[in-house]
Amino acid sequence: MTQLSTVPAASVAGMAFSTILSFGLPVALFFLFWKKTKVRPSFFFAGCATFFLSSMVLEQILHSVVFATAGTLLTENLWLYALYGGLAAAVFEECGRFLVMKRFLKCRLDKKDALMFGAGHGSIEAIFIVGLSYMNNLVLSTMINNGSMAASIATMEAEAQAPAAQSLAILWEMPSYQFYMAGVERVQAIALHIALSVLVFAAVKTGKKLFLGLALLFHFLVDTITILATSIMPIWAIEILVLIMVLGVGFVAYRVYRSDDGCPAAEKLD
Numbered sequence: 001m002t003q004l005s006t007v008p009a010a011s012v013a014g015m016a017f018s019t020i021l022s023f024g025l026p027v028a029l030f031f032l033f034w035k036k037t038k039v040r041p042s043f044f045f046a047g048c049a050t051f052f053l054s055s056m057v058l059e060q061i062l063h064s065v066v067f068a069t070a071g072t073l074l075t076e077n078l079w080l081y082a083l084y085g086g087l088a089a090a091v092f093e094e095c096g097r098f099l100v101m102k103r104f105l106k107c108r109l110d111k112k113d114a115l116m117f118g119a120g121h122g123s124i125e126a127i128f129i130v131g132l133s134y135m136n137n138l139v140l141s142t143m144i145n146n147g148s149m150a151a152s153i154a155t156m157e158a159e160a161q162a163p164a165a166q167s168l169a170i171l172w173e174m175p176s177y178q179f180y181m182a183g184v185e186r187v188q189a190i191a192l193h194i195a196l197s198v199l200v201f202a203a204v205k206t207g208k209k210l211f212l213g214l215a216l217l218f219h220f221l222v223d224t225i226t227i228l229a230t231s232i233m234p235i236w237a238i239e240i241l242v243l244i245m246v247l248g249v250g251f252v253a254y255r256v257y258r259s260d261d262g263c264p265a266a267e268k269l270d
Helices: 009-037 042-070 078-105 111-145 148-154 158-168 176-206 209-229 235-258
Strands: none
Touching: 009 042, 009 111, 009 176, 042 078, 042 111, 078 111, 078 176, 078 209, 111 148, 111 176, 148 158, 176 209, 176 235, 209 235
């Protein structure tokens, strides 16, 4: 029978932490904005749909074409990969936000709704990227630790057993704290999406493309710098760097949100 190492309890706890955060924070934000600010819940789901269409569908189509065409040119050059990844994410997500707000929501959109829209955008990303995958990791870790995974692998063809076991090795080899970092990173990402949604809202309501340009620039910089940092910094340092960038974007968005010139109230638009 194939021997599998035990997944440390601290790693399992980290997976549970990030899973709960990735599902729990979206629910908490939804009810917080809905109950406390009386924001219409439909804008949360509009944000969810915008992320799914722009990032999970359209952007993935571009990636499949680009990577098939470029081959290893992008994947083996970190700078090109970071620049391309940051640019693609910024263009698809921010332009997607802008088009949805301008085309479908402009007449009904208030600046508080922009917060709900951004929460929906970031929340569905958290669920897809971390929540579902970490839930799967929890199931696999439980099966590994109670021995059922080894028994399942033992039923495979002999040549398939080693690759199957190796594919699971990351669960016990990865430092436990990194499983916690996934949840922390999603909190920061949701905050970033809320801030960027405020900037895009300002572009839609005022007609000033400067705000859309800022959203594109900030998104591009955060993603590109984060990818580049993976080659020279440990994950905990990267999260601190991301926090600093998110706070900077959040400060700009807060100033715009508080300004009637940047984010006019709905009643002033008639």
